Amino acid sequence: MTKPGEVDKAYREFFGHLPVDQLRTEWEELFLEWLTFEYKQKGGTTFLVEYILRNPDNFDAEKIGQFEQISRSQFYSMFEIQEINKGKWFILEDLHTGKIYKVLEKTGTITLKDKGSIPGRIAKVNGNWYLVGANSVYFPITYTERSKKHMRRFKITNYSPRDTVELLMAHNNNQAPPEAVTKKQIKNRRKQLKQVFEENAEKYRFSLTFDALISEIYQENRVNILDFWKSLTKKGLSEKFLYEKPEIMQDIWNYFPHKCLNGLSPAEAYAKMKASK
Numbered sequence: 001m002t003k004p005g006e007v008d009k010a011y012r013e014f015f016g017h018l019p020v021d022q023l024r025t026e027w028e029e030l031f032l033e034w035l036t037f038e039y040k041q042k043g044g045t046t047f048l049v050e051y052i053l054r055n056p057d058n059f060d061a062e063k064i065g066q067f068e069q070i071s072r073s074q075f076y077s078m079f080e081i082q083e084i085n086k087g088k089w090f091i092l093e094d095l096h097t098g099k100i101y102k103v104l105e106k107t108g109t110i111t112l113k114d115k116g117s118i119p120g121r122i123a124k125v126n127g128n129w130y131l132v133g134a135n136s137v138y139f140p141i142t143y144t145e146r147s148k149k150h151m152r153r154f155k156i157t158n159y160s161p162r163d164t165v166e167l168l169m170a171h172n173n174n175q176a177p178p179e180a181v182t183k184k185q186i187k188n189r190r191k192q193l194k195q196v197f198e199e200n201a202e203k204y205r206f207s208l209t210f211d212a213l214i215s216e217i218y219q220e221n222r223v224n225i226l227d228f229w230k231s232l233t234k235k236g237l238s239e240k241f242l243y244e245k246p247e248i249m250q251d252i253w254n255y256f257p258h259k260c261l262n263g264l265s266p267a268e269a270y271a272k273m274k275a276s277k
Contacts, residue, residue, distance in 0.1 A: 003041075010039045014162055026137065027168060030161035033133035037074060037121065038160060046071075066125050070132055074123035077159050080142055081115045092122070095148060096156045103129045108136065116140045119164040137164060154240050163244075170247030186268065189255050196248055200241055207236035214256050221260060 001007075014031050015023075036047050045053075052067050059067075079092035082100070090109050092101045095117070103122055108131065121133040143151070197210050212235070220228055229249065233239050242249060254266045261269050 006041055007035065010035050013039070027165050029134040030165050033121065034161040037076075037133060069125045070123040074121055074132060076119070076121040076161065078117060078119045080117050081112065084109050084112060084115070086110055095143065095151055096159060098148065098152055101129050103131060105131050112138060114140065115142055117142065119159070134161065137168065150243070154243070186255060186265065193248070193252050193255060197252065200245060200248065204238040204241040206238035206241060208232060213237070213252065217253060217256050218259050220258060
């Protein structure tokens, strides 16, 4: 709280122009985790490293040593739960590397009822791995070995809480279309999607332009959607982007016109259908 300028800058880097009053608690917790462990301040240090160096709470050497171990070993990834020992530990497989970790965790292992996936941050302290940071989000999803092999081929090493927040936001946005979509809502959503697409074009370094994509979607003729996305990779779209950010493409598909729908978007066609009932 003594560095509001740094926090404001970090907020913009993490959330973009999202109004503060639209924050959800789990998004905010993930932001604070990222702010603590990953955000580099003007001087180049993270808040965690600065805390260790300053030791403002005057912890003894043993406690500070534990923080140092966390700082050196911590990393964030998407994990699949392989085995649960209630109240004690679970076995996690890093989906991006295939490495297996036995993570000591009491509350989480009691709460979780079945195997699935959790994005989270783990760190090694005194020889044991622990979950650190924000409370993990649980997804009731497991992956085939083929899917895991495909994920590892990209060798992702910079997965972060920002990716988790994007997943949660996408889930929130992918609810049923509104009963009546106004022209203003459509216009605003299309503007947002264009901006998101162009930001990712720079991030993933693909050459397909937004206008070219919209033209392809307009001309689509009810082919298999997976084949359609695959065909776009030959025209400059990144396969990695498609795999990691499918929700963006789903929204673009739903909010832009299709010739086979008489120039309507699926969202507009759905609203029109509901209104006629």
